[in-house]
Amino acid sequence: MSQIQENLQKVTERIEKAARKAGRDPNEIKLVAVSKTVEVARIKEAVEAGVSILGENYVQEAQKKIEEIGRPVSWHFIGHLQSNKAKYAIRLFDMIHSVDGLPLAEELNRRAEQANQKIKVMIEVNLSKETTKFGTDEEMVMNLAKGIQNLNHLSLEGLMTMPPYFDLPEMSRPYYVALRELKERMAKEGIPMKELSMGMSNDYDIAIEEGATYVRVGTAIFGARK
Ligand SMILES: *Cc1c(COP(=O)(O)O)cnc(C)c1O
Numbered sequence: 001m002s003q004i005q006e007n008l009q010k011v012t013e014r015i016e017k018a019a020r021k022a023g024r025d026p027n028e029i030k031l032v033a034v035s036k037t038v039e040v041a042r043i044k045e046a047v048e049a050g051v052s053i054l055g056e057n058y059v060q061e062a063q064k065k066i067e068e069i070g071r072p073v074s075w076h077f078i079g080h081l082q083s084n085k086a087k088y089a090i091r092l093f094d095m096i097h098s099v100d101g102l103p104l105a106e107e108l109n110r111r112a113e114q115a116n117q118k119i120k121v122m123i124e125v126n127l128s129k130e131t132t133k134f135g136t137d138e139e140m141v142m143n144l145a146k147g148i149q150n151l152n153h154l155s156l157e158g159l160m161t162m163p164p165y166f167d168l169p170e171m172s173r174p175y176y177v178a179l180r181e182l183k184e185r186m187a188k189e190g191i192p193m194k195e196l197s198m199g200m201s202n203d204y205d206i207a208i209e210e211g212a213t214y215v216r217v218g219t220a221i222f223g224a225r226k
Contacts (some may be wrong), residue, residue, distance in 0.1 A: 018205035034218030095120040097160040110133040112153035158195025169203035178209035
C-alpha cells in the first residue's frame with residue numbers, strides 16, 4: 001500500500017470512529033482532501049485511492065490541476081477568494097467554502113448568471129476576531145445569509161470556519177461549538193444551514209463530534225507541505 005493510501009485509510013477510520021462516538025452516521029461526513037501545493041501525480045494517487053472531493057486555495061494553481069486531473073472528482077475552493085477571480089472560480093469549482101462578504105457574493109452571482117450556472121457556497125465565519133484571518137464576523141452572518149438568499153445563482157449550503165492553530169486539538173473545540181450554535185440560532189430565525197465545514201488534520205475528529213459535515217484534511221493525507 002502506498003503512503004497516501006495508508007494515510008487515507010487512517011483518516012477514513014478516524015472519521016468513522018469520531019462519528020460513532022458522537023452517535024452520528026459516518027456517511028454524513030464528507031472528506032475534502034486539501035491538495036494545495038501537492039503535485040498532480042500525488043493528487044492522482046489520492047483520487048485512485050478513493051478521494052472524491054479536492055480542496056484548493058489558489059485559483060491559478062487549481063486551474064492547472066483541474067486541466068490535468070479533470071472531473072472524476074469534485075473541486076472545492078477553500079481559500080480567500082478575491083472578487084476579480086470570481087469569474088474563474090465559477091468555471092472551476094463546484095463549491096466555494098469561503099464567501100466572506102456581500103460584494104464577493106454579488107460578484108459570484110453576476111458571473112454565475114453570465115455563465116448560466118448555479119454555484120454552491122458557504123459563509124466563512126471568523127469566530128476568533130483575528131485581524132489576520134478572513135471571514136465574516138459572527139454578528140454579520142445572519143445579514144450576509146439573507147443577502148445571499150436573494151441571489152438566484154448562488155445556493156447557500158452552510159457555514160465554514162478555521163480556528164487559530166493550536167498544538168492541542170482540544171483547544172479548537174470552542175470554535176466548533178460556536179459554529180454549531182450559530183447554525184442552530186440561524187435555523188430558529190428561519191435560515192436553516194445544511195452544512196458545517198470545519199476541522200483540519202489535527203482536529204477533524206473534534207469537529208465531527210461537534211457536527212462537521214465537511215472536514216478539510218491536507219497534511220494527514222498528503223504529508224507535510226513544503
Ligand atoms: C490548508 C487548509 C486546510 C488543511 O490543513 P491541514 O492542517 O493540512 O489539514 C484546511 N482548510 C483550509 C482553509 C486550509 O487552508
